Amino acid sequence: MRLSPVFLLSATDVSHFPTKAKTFDVPEIAFLGRSNVGKSSLINSLIGSKEAHVSSTPGRTRAINFFALHEGAGEKKKIRPTLIFADLPGYGYAKISRSISSEWPTFIEPYLANRETLALCICLVDTNIPPQPNDTQLITYLKQSQRPYLVVGTKSDRISGNVLSKSIAALKREHEVDEILPISAKTDAGIKTLWSRLMAVAED
Numbered sequence: 001m002r003l004s005p006v007f008l009l010s011a012t013d014v015s016h017f018p019t020k021a022k023t024f025d026v027p028e029i030a031f032l033g034r035s036n037v038g039k040s041s042l043i044n045s046l047i048g049s050k051e052a053h054v055s056s057t058p059g060r061t062r063a064i065n066f067f068a069l070h071e072g073a074g075e076k077k078k079i080r081p082t083l084i085f086a087d088l089p090g091y092g093y094a095k096i097s098r099s100i101s102s103e104w105p106t107f108i109e110p111y112l113a114n115r116e117t118l119a120l121c122i123c124l125v126d127t128n129i130p131p132q133p134n135d136t137q138l139i140t141y142l143k144q145s146q147r148p149y150l151v152v153g154t155k156s157d158r159i160s161g162n163v164l165s166k167s168i169a170a171l172k173r174e175h176e177v178d179e180i181l182p183i184s185a186k187t188d189a190g191i192k193t194l195w196s197r198l199m200a201v202a203e204d
């Protein structure tokens with residue numbers, strides 16, 4: 001099932017995040033990953049529109065962008081959304097620093113620590129490059145804070161089957177996760193599977 005998106009707001013301050021009243025207390029899915037990992041492309045491919053900004057310049061998204069996803073069309077803002085998507089700023093762009101906390105805007109950690117409606121974190125890792133320490137750092141943080149997460153391997157269309165399998169195996173080993181779902185925003189590979197995982201969260 002496709003859900004139609006309504007852009008809610010762009011926030012850089014906890015006090016500006018959508019409140020429970022505004023979001024009807026629906027489950028929120030956060031999208032996290034290094035700059036240029038393909039986060040905006042994935043969100044666009046999930047929601048079937050160009051709501052999220054796609055750029056070849058890394059590090060453009062510096063606020064959290066919230067989208068409400070509704071079934072059907074019409075008076076969308078008056079009906080309860082099925083899910084909220086939160087598109088978080090990419091990390092890892094600064095060339096020198098390698099710590100998530102020093103590179104990431106300061107509002108991210110309070111968001112991850114305190115956001116009550118946050119039901120699942122989608123962690124994007126690039127299948128075309130070796131495992132990155134800042135991705136490991138984020139995944140470790142989510143494990144420690146007991147936030148549910150799912151790791152997806154982006155840009156899977158760029159490499160062939162065998163190379164992709166090896167890349168996924170290396171990423172799983174390095175990040176110490178049981179599952180990495182390969183996806184492509186170009187070919188839509190893996191998108192249906194990801195949608196079914198998101199809908200399971202919505203229905204929970």
Ligand SMILES: Nc1nc2c(ncn2[C@@H]2O[C@H](COP(=O)(O)OP(=O)(O)OP(=O)(O)O)[C@@H](O)[C@H]2O)c(=O)[nH]1
Nearest residue numbers: 036037038039040041055058059090155184185186
């Ligand atoms: N081949 C291929 N290219 C992709 C895919 N997803 C994204 N890209 C390309 O990767 C680049 C970055 O994509 P974005 O979606 O803007 O990445 P982002 O993570 O949102 O980037 P930031 O705004 O820096 O956080 C763009 O040139 C995209 O066209 C994919 O699945 N396959």
